[in-house]
Amino acid sequence: MQPRTHVTLEDVARAADVSLATASRALNGMRVTPQLRDRVLAAAEQLAYTPNAHARALAGASHRTVGVICHDVSDPYFAAVAGGVMRIAGNNDLLVMLASTFRDPEREIAYVSMLRAERAPAILLIGSGFEDSRWERALDAELKPYLEGGGRVAVVSRHRSLKVDSVLPENRAGAAAMARALLDLGHRRFAVLAGPPALTTVADRLGGFRDELKKAGVSLDPADIVEGPFTRDGGYGAMTELLTRRSTATCVFALTDVMAIGACAALRDHGLSVPDDISVAGFDDIPIVRDLTPPLTTVALPLQQLGEKAMELALTENTGRRRRILRMGGEVVVRASTAKLT
Amino acid sequence: MQPRTHVTLEDVARAADVSLATASRALNGMRVTPQLRDRVLAAAEQLAYTPNAHARALAGASHRTVGVICHDVSDPYFAAVAGGVMRIAGNNDLLVMLASTFRDPEREIAYVSMLRAERAPAILLIGSGFEDSRWERALDAELKPYLEGGGRVAVVSRHRSLKVDSVLPENRAGAAAMARALLDLGHRRFAVLAGPPALTTVADRLGGFRDELKKAGVSLDPADIVEGPFTRDGGYGAMTELLTRRSTATCVFALTDVMAIGACAALRDHGLSVPDDISVAGFDDIPIVRDLTPPLTTVALPLQQLGEKAMELALTENTGRRRRILRMGGEVVVRASTAKLT
DNA sequence: CTCGGCCCTGAATGCGCTTTCAGTAAGCGC
DNA sequence: GCGCTTACTGAAAGCGCATTCAGGGCCGAG
The missing domain is CATH 3.40.50.2300 (Response regulator)
Incomplete structure (x- = not known):
């Protein structure tokens, strides 16, 4: 955004006539004299202050935006799975960055890289991989340092050679x-x-x-x-x-x-x-x-559940030494498009 | 992410035996002696370095993640529009943060706030508003400081009292x-x-x-x-x-x-x-x-186009003093679900 | 009345990066 | 060979915030 200079914490602190540290503490609900807290909150409200998520992430507070990569959001399959992901994400106050690769492997890798740069705490890969195994290897190469850096990865309906949690259809x-x-x-x-x-x-x-x-x-x-x-x-x-x-x-x-x-x-x-x-x-x-x-x-x-479970996997620590694999669905539903052969 | 300490630019600079500034310049394609650049690039590759997008955004480089808010990605209408948005975003090396509100106004406002915190350069609102006009006002209150801070907002199929660009169906x-x-x-x-x-x-x-x-x-x-x-x-x-x-x-x-x-x-x-x-x-x-x-x-x-145009509006400066409004579609397509009354 | 201890506040540090600013080496004409 | 411009490089500042570390009131105990 054009840095038409934003309202910063310092502005709030000045307006409330307290120090930066106090303002920060007040806004984050730490112990502060009620009177001071009120003054800070009022000033923040007054100035329409919004903390800068980047500064916050840089300063150590954990970042609450997870990444989801699928082939095409407008495909009903992905849309349904993504719906499940979003439900769980929403319940956990997480923002979701949803990316569509349009089945372009280069774009997919670029997205993983961007998500890595964002220091997203988790990345979900939804849907089948690519035919050409070279791309799959390139993807793993991108994923590996991410995992080593403490990132969490879960996949839906997709195999990986790396140790990542998976939700697989039967x-x-x-x-x-x-x-x-x-x-x-x-x-x-x-x-x-x-x-x-x-x-x-x-x-x-x-x-x-x-x-x-x-x-x-x-x-x-x-x-x-x-x-x-x-x-x-x-x-x-x-x-x-x-x-x-x-x-x-x-x-x-x-x-x-x-x-x-x-x-x-x-x-x-x-x-x-x-x-x-x-x-x-x-x-x-x-x-x-x-x-x-x-x-x-x-x-x-259970498409929605596929997404929900994947998000849950990515949100909970895998304490075991093996990847967790959930297999779901697989029941046949007979409807009218198939007829008895007479 | 757990700061299991990442590879930083400083690590790369040290490995390449150059200064931080040089490393930064080399990585960003600015003029640097080819020999030095190669050394830096090699070191970065070797260390699987990924720049920290937060630090980068904080230091002034513009942030390339736009926000899109819709009611429900698993609804085919939104999925199609979102598809268009993503196409244009992808062409412009933009990441998209797609959020589903599940038709909950509070959640929608929370998302705008988070996007604001992310300093997203643009926010797209897709789909109808809410019945209760109080929510609409609350939303405008959240949007206003964002616009004043230089943020860009475009809406699809949704009216706002603020000066934001719109794509409206006929x-x-x-x-x-x-x-x-x-x-x-x-x-x-x-x-x-x-x-x-x-x-x-x-x-x-x-x-x-x-x-x-x-x-x-x-x-x-x-x-x-x-x-x-x-x-x-x-x-x-x-x-x-x-x-x-x-x-x-x-x-x-x-x-x-x-x-x-x-x-x-x-x-x-x-x-x-x-x-x-x-x-x-x-x-x-x-x-x-x-x-x-x-x-x-x-x-x-033209659902996909609705999304594409909205993204384009959000990406191009509105130099005029009035909001831009695009009206699209409205042709009747007669298919077989309607019959001639005899 | 005084001193130790506690709680709250404020100054200062650092997260990782971009970007100015100053400095140094190289290149050129005379 | 000298002075000057040009072209890079390196040191340092600062983006906005969380957080550590001191310092300063205030309380109760002695």
């Missing part, structure tokens, strides 16, 4: 459960709308699904697995590709709800009906899918 | 256009899912709609106007209430898309079909409504 078990649910409906020919297999989220969900299918003697044709970005348009594109390939799958499993939404849109645009012509299932249970027509069958994740 | 014109569109479809009996009339957003949208109807000789029965919070559940509840009242309206206009989504859910739960039994229209054009079945007729707002 990706593998959830996908397996979904496989069973779909098999129970009578489906035998499946397609999967996947993402880059380098991501553990993809590997786990796809792996869990495929393995469970295999147990039932059903195999997944590689031609029925289409990759696309984890976005609505990614789902739309992948579904379109699948249609082009004339897949005979009776059921499509999208690895994220957002992709499933895109897939449904593609199907509608091709004049196909869900679930009459083809069943669609997703993963995440973002709030909106309940209100789709038909409502989406999906693997439920 | 609420009145948009609602009027929607009225015309619905009249053109043959509807004559309308219901409105509204919010607290004290909010200008509500007053403008409802007023624009009602006035346009009146021009066509159609009046709005007060019994057909139901208030509810601007949330999915608010829409659900309001629609349910409307159903209970046995309204004869053929078309429901929800003042926000999120409410419209709730309304559609309520209708579905009551076994009614959209648009066969009743037409539904919304306002905002949040991304998801395109993918609903049926896709929602709504008044389009």
Whole structure:
């Protein structure tokens, strides 16, 4: 801000005719003669004094702004998780710096660096990592000194080689459960709308699904697995590709709800009906899918809780020597987007 | 963060065997003998040095973290606007502190105060204000000294009595256009899912709609106007209430898309079909409504742009003596949730 | 009435950095 | 070879605050 010179503690002290130290103590609720405290408080009020958080942080008072980094706040998945983070942060008088990387690894690292510079007491990383493992290593290199400096890091749905606390969705078990649910409906020919297999989220969900299918003697044709970005348009594109390939799958499993939404849109645009012509299932249970027509069958994740727990992990000391890992969710919610195969 | 003592500039200077001043200059790209600069950079790299943003801000370098306050990041409307804000912020190497107030005025004021303490160069307020005008006054009282101190404030979809730049949706014109569109479809009996009339957003949208109807000789029965919070559940509840009242309206206009989504859910739960039994229209054009079945007729707002423009306003100096006001959007997009009345 | 002890206040220090200010070495013309 | 300008470097000040360390009232005890 243009230092159009702010009201400083010194101004307040002068106005109240006390020393700087007394003013500071009065404002911070330490023992001060009531009469003096009142004078200081009145002066501060009068001058619209706001302490300079930077000076305060520099002088030793702990800084109360935590950092949260996600790919895109406007994605419902991140928005929901961020909502949970903010709830806990708010309850603890913490400000949240929320950054969107727009899936640009360089930007993500830059944000970690800035947060480090801010001396944020904690950094939360939400969402899958990047395909290229070099970026992941670069990120760890940035995180390491931060951790060594006493910073706290927690991640949601993302693996790190460093010792950081994690909140992980039950990706593998959830996908397996979904496989069973779909098999129970009578489906035998499946397609999967996947993402880059380098991501553990993809590997786990796809792996869990495929393995469970295999147990039932059903195999997944590689031609029925289409990759696309984890976005609505990614789902739309992948579904379109699948249609082009004339897949005979009776059921499509999208690895994220957002992709499933895109897939449904593609199907509608091709004049196909869900679930009459083809069943669609997703993963995440973002709030909106309940209100789709038909409502989406999906693997439920307590998104808000994911964020809450991550924030809580970052706020409490990890006294043990191992990283703490919380696994959550994974229940299949069958709704109307999947039909019994007759 | 626990001052487990960080690497400071002094450490770097010592390691590179130069003075503090030289180290600072080298790191900030000022003219320094190449050889010295290299030594400093190498030392910094080696020590994983990260400048302390607080010390830096205190020492006069401008602070690059702007604040954004909205009601709830997990609401698609705010998420989309915030997305736009972040895009511009990212392009300008700005960090964004995004805070969710959860519609709690006290929390909102607390956030402004914290942002003020952070000496954030700009604060963006996104979304409607509060019903109780006392809170609005309290907010203005907090904002005023900030502005006087050189802070920049921009608001989206929210009126302030102070001189702050604004980005406003074309609420009145948009609602009027929607009225015309619905009249053109043959509807004559309308219901409105509204919010607290004290909010200008509500007053403008409802007023624009009602006035346009009146021009066509159609009046709005007060019994057909139901208030509810601007949330999915608010829409659900309001629609349910409307159903209970046995309204004869053929078309429901929800003042926000999120409410419209709730309304559609309520209708579905009551076994009614959209648009066969009743037409539904919304306002905002949040991304998801395109993918609903049926896709929602709504008044389009360029949500991302709203955020982008607001950020741009906050980033550029207002040289004029009047506040800058940008009005955007307001086009009706007719989709399948509204049907021609036969 | 005096002295020790307690509590509260004020002066001074330092957090890590940017930035002036002064100083020194190098470069140039004569 | 001398004086002057130019170009960097280093010492030091200060941003606003929390906090330590002394000092100075006041009390009760002796």
